[in-house]
Amino acid sequence: MPPENTSIVIIGAGPAGIGMAVELLRRGITDFTVLEKADAVGGTWRDNRYPGVACDVPALYYGYSFAPNTAARSTFASGAELLDYFQGVASANDVLPHVHHGVEVASAVWDGTGWDVESTTGERWHADIVITAVGRLHRPRFPDIPGLADFTGLLAHSAQWDPTTDLHGRRLGIIGTGSSAVQMVVGASPVVEHLDLFQRTPQWVYPLADEPLPEQVRAHLAASPEAARAAYDAIEKQIAAAADAMVNGDQVRIDERDDAVRAALAGVRDPELRRKLTPGYEIGCKRLVVSGKFYDAVQQENVELVTEGIERIEADGVRTVDGVLHRLDTLILATGFRADAFLRPMRVVGEDGVDLDTVWADTFTNYKSVAIPHMPNFFTINGPFSPGGSLSILTVIEQHIGYVLQLVDTIRAQRVAVVPDTDRTQELFDEVREKATKTVWFTGGCQSWYLGADGLPIVAPLTLDQLREDMRRPVLDDFDITPLPAGASS
Template identity: 50%
Template structure:
């Protein structure tokens, strides 16, 4: 951390933004355009959020690159249909630099406490620094706290052990025996990347995933050059890719529609390409397509058929110094153990301790459900706003497009709070009413009825993602519904 950054952490600003990933950058850019003073605090040493943190072999995005970018700044530099983690990290870093947001980011700073006191938020960081801010925006993302499985003996493993999000990319895996726990998106990417490089790859499948076998085609050089030369051509490509992605994403909320039927046929055809009937059966999920997040990979089903890749479906009983023991008694020896086991996707702001109006805490507010207003605000938490909060659409749209809509709405609330010298929070009863409608719709989706357990679900089995399309999100957030909000002077 530079001396300039250290001094800025001691300076109160009107707005504090927590997180310098895609959501935090989007909010910061809009706040800056209004001339409001702000600071962004980021616990990592760099920009990009999940794309800074995750550097495991094969890391990438399963939304086409031309759409997984800001609508005002389509990603013209991506070299393949689905951008790599490194390309996405570079895109968000470059965008933050060009818009001036990067100058306002204080790195290596983790917020531990938020306290609403005397009309403003007192913010405490892990190093003990305390600052005051009239408004706070939480842009911490959902996939940032690793979920490490409770497997006996993990601490006894003698080789290299890491969760996928903590992977050190300098590790040389050539010729190593690699074990991978998990076959979701991260697991599939890791297996695809290491097959043929590691001496062996042993894949421990806890639950099979439906795989959409979409090849990651290179983007033609002439298209990249045209997009780089013409912002309008880049926006045209964004819109074209958006239309393609919408057709796939919205199939998850219309399982009987033509889009879903075409998607399902492509997925099942991919499974039929697995030559070994026993392996094909093992890779076939026992739940409806779309219940869990679909894995988009044109290489996983090929990789898992290689002779140097073994799929293990027997339950892991313990980890020993030299490998992984399964319920059938077998010891699968390994030099490297990678846990592709996902994240605590229901943390949101937590583990930050939040105490709002009248001393109510976030844990108390969320004791029964993740009470939130349109995914962007919380009852009893004045001038505390979110992007990508609870019930943000995920499976039914590109989350980055939803984040852009959230950012625009939140910044309108921030501007009103600051210019009018007021505290803004959603009415509790209205929030419950709106949220129950969202939860009722979510319970009718394949995410809840498809017979699976996934990170989409809360403890009651209700999806924590809304089945809204991006058009519906935009319409819902087009105008501020002031009648839903409690506005008080500060």
């Protein structure tokens, strides 16, 4: 079957894909297609629906700058509220007619005139430009624990949880202690009969309170775009200051953060439990878990923190290395994601038949997180080395979108192929990676998704001002720009 021709293919309909589609439509560009593997838009907020799921960035700021999220009922929006928000933005801006659901991309191959994109079911598209918006935390990581298949109760990864499941009266086990696990302990402990939290590595927890937003405040923000934008800007200023402190080593602000974290932990009454909850690495080495309720929840009588290693999973529970069988009827794997997978298992082949797996054989070499050598007219939103460790990911997404749109304009106006120069890419990449190795992410003594398989950072230490300057305008001298053959359709 011949491919469907389109100017632009966007892969993914989460926050990044929706944002890119909205901005294309605002420019009057309508000949684009969004390919989404799931049956609805929304990305991570469509997938993650476990008990207690929420965002750890203030709701008024965790949204697009052109549409501040004024509907959340508290400081931090629930997952359901965020799904409503992103689906609402997609609907209100006429993105949905461009989305093809149930389409997982298997390959994208450059043929000299454009990209042949093929799905796992054989559907094909030919596009001048491919923009990937697949996110970094969407491929679940399953633990290598013997006996997982032997468990006869309800077993699910946190990203595959069915929200209609009734947890009342259940004996629940949660493996993992990252943000998802912490939120689940808070959300599930009031209703389950018993909860075992299996911890390998404790987390530092920042105690931000999740306060209700009064109805009159929400109504005012919804009715006044100026007020909503002012609130958005005020929160951005606070987040930018925190990023500045982390990147530039502002010890006063860092000490203030650390004091708050340690004071929250000191509130755990039982000294032995407090000891078990105390990490052995520096604060900030991993992304801080944000919760003002976790330490209270983990001290409830029906909650047990299990720090003994897991020997195996059995039919009716988890057996730890001390021989104890923790009897359970429900087990949730809060074991994170394959953040280092990025575009995989998608096969991407660029100019001269160069495979992306070859380009990324050693590490995720890329140009400013948005472009890749040997891959003409192929762009990544929130790609490798995005500064997700210090800034809101929505801020990063919007900055990347603005930058890529300028390259899209160049490609369409001049009918050219644009690809980052390999040597310049390596030079800039090495600078960023060298800077990242001086951060607490690398020196703080922990393992996290901030580090790649080689043990080196895969996030960039940028302040908001640095990100904006980086994304302000493409330096076209950093790219190889060649005319497309006659007949190409840009």
